[in-house]
Amino acid sequence: MSLTAxxxxxxxxxxxCALAPLSNRACxxxxxxxxxxxxxxxxxxxxxxxxxxxxxxxxMDCTCGKCCSGFSTPVGFPDYCVKVFDPEAxxxxxxxKDDPSVLCPVHSGVLRK
Numbered sequence: 830m831s832l833t834a835x836x837x838x839x840x841x842x843x844x845x846c847a848l849a850p851l852s853n854r855a856c857x858x859x860x861x862x863x864x865x866x867x868x869x870x871x872x873x874x875x876x877x878x879x880x881x882x883x884x885x886x887x888x889m890d891c892t893c894g895k896c897c898s899g900f901s902t903p904v905g906f907p908d909y910c911v912k913v914f915d916p917e918a919x920x921x922x923x924x925x926k927d928d929p930s931v932l933c934p935v936h937s938g939v940l941r942k
Contacts, residue, residue: 856897868893888919905937 861868867876872885879893889896899919903912910933912921925931 856895858895861894865893870896872896884919888916901938903935903938906933906935909933 861879865879867878869876870883870885870891872887872889875883875885877883877891877893882890882892884890884899885896888899890899891897900921903921903923906912906923909926910923911926912923913929914921923933923935925933
């Protein structure tokens with residue numbers, strides 16, 4: 830194998846390792862009793878059929894037995910920008926501090942726990 834091909838494989842392996850943490854969301858689980866047909870969202874108090882999925886008022890994506898953060902917090906953006914959370918859309922919007930109509934690039938983010 831040539832040095833160039835080896836470098837390409839190493840670069841690909843590095844990229845895949847760097848992207849892996851981005852696919853994992855902050856989650857918590859709880860035990861479901863066998864035979865139940867519904868479960869209760871502990872945040873909103875709403876009841877849901879086993880097998881269904883929903884997003885609660887804290888922007889958590891849930892199923893019976895598990896909830897995961899439905900958004901990430903942007904951390905890699907220019908200093909002239911600011912992040913603002915939109916609770917209706919469950920996402921951060923990053924825009925210029927002096928002009929909210931101009932969106933900023935976001936290079937990285939972290940998951941809320």
